[in-house]
Amino acid sequence: MKIKKDVFGILADGADVALYTLVNDRGMKARITPYGGIIVSLTAPDRDGTMGDVVLGFDALQEYVEHNPFFGCLVGRFGNRIANGKFTLDGIEYVLAQNDGQNHLHGGLKGFDKKLWGSQALETPEGPALELTYTSPDGEEGYPGTLSVKVVYTLTHDNALKIEYTATTDKPTVVNLTNHSYFNLSAGVSDTILEHEMMINADRFTPVDGTLIPTGELRPVDHTPLDFRTSTPIGARIEADDAQLKFGGGYDHNWIVNGEAGQLRLAARVTEPVSGRVMEVYTTEPAIQFYAGNMMPPSMKGKGGRVLKRRGGLCLETQHYPDSPNQPDFPSTRLEPGQVYQTTTIYKFLAQ
Numbered sequence: 001m002k003i004k005k006d007v008f009g010i011l012a013d014g015a016d017v018a019l020y021t022l023v024n025d026r027g028m029k030a031r032i033t034p035y036g037g038i039i040v041s042l043t044a045p046d047r048d049g050t051m052g053d054v055v056l057g058f059d060a061l062q063e064y065v066e067h068n069p070f071f072g073c074l075v076g077r078f079g080n081r082i083a084n085g086k087f088t089l090d091g092i093e094y095v096l097a098q099n100d101g102q103n104h105l106h107g108g109l110k111g112f113d114k115k116l117w118g119s120q121a122l123e124t125p126e127g128p129a130l131e132l133t134y135t136s137p138d139g140e141e142g143y144p145g146t147l148s149v150k151v152v153y154t155l156t157h158d159n160a161l162k163i164e165y166t167a168t169t170d171k172p173t174v175v176n177l178t179n180h181s182y183f184n185l186s187a188g189v190s191d192t193i194l195e196h197e198m199m200i201n202a203d204r205f206t207p208v209d210g211t212l213i214p215t216g217e218l219r220p221v222d223h224t225p226l227d228f229r230t231s232t233p234i235g236a237r238i239e240a241d242d243a244q245l246k247f248g249g250g251y252d253h254n255w256i257v258n259g260e261a262g263q264l265r266l267a268a269r270v271t272e273p274v275s276g277r278v279m280e281v282y283t284t285e286p287a288i289q290f291y292a293g294n295m296m297p298p299s300m301k302g303k304g305g306r307v308l309k310r311r312g313g314l315c316l317e318t319q320h321y322p323d324s325p326n327q328p329d330f331p332s333t334r335l336e337p338g339q340v341y342q343t344t345t346i347y348k349f350l351a352q
Contacts, residue, residue: 003121003128008033008040009061015116017061022128022155027051028349030155034119037074037112037132037151038064039181041303042161044349047276052187054277054349056313059303065114069297070180073113074151075106077136077143078333079178080254080289080322083213087325089144089172089334096142101211106180108141112149113180122152126162129154138171145173145335160348167341174325174333175341178285182293182313185272185279191309193292194235198314199269200228200290202255206321206330210247213323214330218256226253231271234292234314249294250311254287254321261286261331264344268316271352278350283318284343286331291315318345 008019019040022030028051031040040058043051057071058064064071085098096104106113117132129152136147147169154162165177184193205226206214221227225237225245238250245251259265267288268281281288293311302308324330335341 003123003130005121008035011035011065011116017116018119020119020121020130022130022153024127024155024159025157026159028155028159030153030161032130032153033061034117034132035061035064036068036114037117039072039153039161039179042181044159044185044277044279045351046187047351052275052277053303054183054185054187054279056182056184056302056308067297067300068113069300070106070113072181073179074132074177075180075317076112076149076175076177077107077141077147078104078174078176078325079106079317079319080176081105081213083323083326087174089174089325092144094142094144103211103213111141112136112177124154126154127156143173145169145171147173147175149177151177158348159350160346162344162346165341165343167335168339169335170337172337173335175335176320176324176333177341177343178317178319179345180315180317182315183270183279184313185270185277186275187277188306189274192235192311193314194233194238194311195273196234196314197231197271197273198228198234198290199231200255200288201258201266201268202288203229203258204256206254206256206287207244208247208253212247212252214254214321214327216327216329221255226251226255231269238292251290251292252294254289254319256287257283257285264346267318270314270316276351278352280348280350281316281318282346282348285318285320285345287319287321289315289317289319289322291317318343
């Protein structure tokens with residue numbers, strides 16, 4: 001089995017935390033810890049076949065515990081923002097933590113990114129895999145229902161990291177799971193992702209207000225700096241005189257992926273021209289959040305003590321729309337007892 005299990009560290013409650021290394025037939029490696037389901041490192045080949053780590057992160061578990069800006073983690077119960085930290089379901093108002101100004105962000109004060117998941121290494125025909133499980137009790141972070149979650153990471157033999165999410169509940173609830181890896185395809189050669197070239201397969205996006213909550217409009221990307229239907233350097237328009245970019249301090253928006261939600265389809269493609277590394281993102285989700293690392297903490301040190309710069313990594317978070325529980329015209333994030341929440345996202349790596 002091309003899976004190695006090491007000790008990553010010990011939590012304050014004395015729990016041992018593992019670090020799994022998955023290796024595929026081509027020598028690509030993914031290192032994942034059950035703490036937060038975090039992708040600690042992910043290597044991918046450049047055009048010369050040289051492997052490099054393409055995700056931001058830390059060397060030690062304690063750094064993730066103390067000051068992690070969601071590097072590499074699983075996000076839940078609800079990825080992205082919920083307006084004013086509340087929503088109503090069947091006439092009952094549920095109050096959540098307001099941990100992003102007046103809004104609720106990424107599951108609250110102690111979301112899935114800060115939980116120690118159950119873990120099991122698996123050999124599959126596609127490649128080595130890691131199955132993670134977590135049961136979120138009724139009322140955790142204010143959400144209704146006991147939610148049973150399973151996430152399977154598979155490092156496939158064609159150089160893709162496949163993430164399969166499954167969840168069930170015992171009472172009506174809302175759920176929107178994603179992964180929050182920060183990618184830099186230069187593998188640390190470039191301090192920022194501004195020279196990376198981005199294509200997003202989306203004709204529309206959900207514009208936001210000044211607190212980054214969607215207004216409810218589905219706006220065409222035509223004639224806006226958010227038009228990435230043709231591959232464009234991320235830095236080309238990020239400082240444009242545009243209200244949406246000013247609200248986000250750059251790109252931090254939800255694009256509506258073309259094609260049918262529920263069907264696996266191309267959502268985005270990122271190219272790093274110097275190394276030749278390419279990442280394609282496929283998903284069954286209706287949307288994808290592109291975040292350009294605008295709010296990365298200043299002077300934070302990552303792996304090897306390297307100082308991480310603003311916009312040093314980009315996130316492509318596959319998801320339902322932000323604030324969906326409060327916006328009935330958006331695709332529903334409601335999950336009923338007896339239903340199975342099931343989504344798949346694939347990050348595939350190539351070189352050109």
